[in-house]
Structures are given as C-alpha cells and as structure tokens.
Amino acid sequence: MHERPPSAPTGTEVRRRELLKATVATGGAAAAAPLLSSAALPEAQAATPPPAAVPVALRVNGAEHRLTLDPRTTLLDALREHLHLTGSKKGCGLGQCGACTVLMDGKRVKSCLSLAALAQGRDITTIEGLAQGEQLHPLQTAFIERDAFQCGYCTPGQIMAGVACIAEGHAGSAQEIRDWMSGNICRCGAYDHIVAAIQDAARQVGRGG
Structure with a gap:
C-alpha cells in the first residue's frame, strides 16, 4: 500500500x-x-469610531474644573493629563500598587480604576491639595522626619492612603497600619519608616494608639 x-x-x-x-x-x-x-x-x-466626548465637571482640591473628556478617561488621566496635577502617579494601571491613590469625599480610591465622568459632584483631594499653603499636613511632615521614602514614586499614594488610614481609625497599632496600608506597595521596601510616620501623625492628630 x-x-x-x-x-x-x-x-x-x-x-x-x-x-x-x-x-x-x-x-x-x-x-x-x-x-x-x-x-x-x-x-x-x-472601524468603530471612539465615543463622543462628554462635559465633565470635577471639584479637585477645592477648585471647580470643567473639562471635555472621552467618557473612558480615568480620573488619574484627567488629573495628570488635563489638570496637570502629576503628584498622583501611574504605576500598575490595575489598582494593585496604590501609587495613584487620592481621596474622594474623604475616602481613598485608586484613581486609575475610577472614571472621571463618575467623579462629578465629589470632593477630590490629591497630594497637591493636602498642605495648607506652606503648612504641610502632619503626615507629610512625619514622612520627612521618618525618612519614609526613597525613590519617592509611591510616596504621594502612600501619604494619601495614610491620611485615610488615620481618619478611618485604623492606626491603633503597627500591625493594624500594615494591614490597612497593604494596598499600597513600596518597591524600595520603606515599610517600617512608613508605618512609623503614620503612627507619629496619628498621635499628633489624636487618632493613634
């Protein structure tokens, strides 16, 4: 065959x-x-064209901003690319590193996962709006005194998350802080200094253990 x-x-x-x-x-x-x-x-x-731009009004650090954005624009991109508030950093883009953390109505959010169009009517605070003029926030001062940053890339997100951690009442112990700050990664490994800074700031504002 x-x-x-x-x-x-x-x-x-x-x-x-x-x-x-x-x-x-x-x-x-x-x-x-x-x-x-x-x-x-x-x-x-x-061949599908992008969606039509939409008007978006954002209240950031006490100021009102009116923008016209692609509805898919994240809050992080709106802050960085349109309002030029570059303190909030782009890290993983997946909400895992915490470098983009901001406060929305006093609560921490990952701005890379939040749509700008859905943040209308909310009070947004970035690292640029934390100090009062020349007077730094207690946690900003504590970060400097405790040397709680090295490369500094994660620092804005760490500070914003730390402010929320204190306000939420989760700064009672070093372990509690570590647990509630676990969504913010420091690739330089400055965790002990970050925890110490949060403890210092929490005691200063009367929220520490």
Whole structure:
C-alpha cells in the first residue's frame, strides 16, 4: 500500500507556524500582536469610531474644573493629563500598587480604576491639595522626619492612603497600619519608616494608639 504524500500546508498552517516561530524568538505577546491584529478584530469593530466626548465637571482640591473628556478617561488621566496635577502617579494601571491613590469625599480610591465622568459632584483631594499653603499636613511632615521614602514614586499614594488610614481609625497599632496600608506597595521596601510616620501623625492628630 502506498503512503499518501503529505499535503501542502494551508495558508492557516503557514500563519500559525510564523506566529509560533516569532513567539519563540521574541518571548510572546509582542511578536504575536502584528500577526493577529488584522485577523483578531472583526472589520466592523476595527472601524468603530471612539465615543463622543462628554462635559465633565470635577471639584479637585477645592477648585471647580470643567473639562471635555472621552467618557473612558480615568480620573488619574484627567488629573495628570488635563489638570496637570502629576503628584498622583501611574504605576500598575490595575489598582494593585496604590501609587495613584487620592481621596474622594474623604475616602481613598485608586484613581486609575475610577472614571472621571463618575467623579462629578465629589470632593477630590490629591497630594497637591493636602498642605495648607506652606503648612504641610502632619503626615507629610512625619514622612520627612521618618525618612519614609526613597525613590519617592509611591510616596504621594502612600501619604494619601495614610491620611485615610488615620481618619478611618485604623492606626491603633503597627500591625493594624500594615494591614490597612497593604494596598499600597513600596518597591524600595520603606515599610517600617512608613508605618512609623503614620503612627507619629496619628498621635499628633489624636487618632493613634
């Protein structure tokens, strides 16, 4: 019995081989994107225009700002790109690092996960609005005195979360502070200094243990 000659590879198989070779050579998704971009999106979806911009009124650090934004704009991008308040940092973009933490009606929020259009009518406080003129907030002073930052990238989010931690009554002990500050990551590992700074500020405002 004669063996069947192997059939010539189809166009689909060729593209699959190209994709696998490129993926192995470059380490994954970056190589796959150009090969899949045209096939992965339906033609109608690829041609869909962006949504129409909407008027958004934001009250930030006591001042009213009227903007026209893409409805998908995050609060973080509105603050940084439109209001030029760059103290709130872009870190993971997934709400996991806490670098973008701000206060909304006194409560901490991850601004990278909050839509600007949904923050209308809320009182938003960023690190730029924490001090009263030249008078630093007690936690800002404590961060300086306790050397609670190294590279400083996470510091604005740490301070805003720390202010909320104290206001919420969660600064009774070092362990309690660690638990309630666990959503804010310091890649330099200055956690002991951060905890000490929060304890100092909490005692100063009469909310510490």
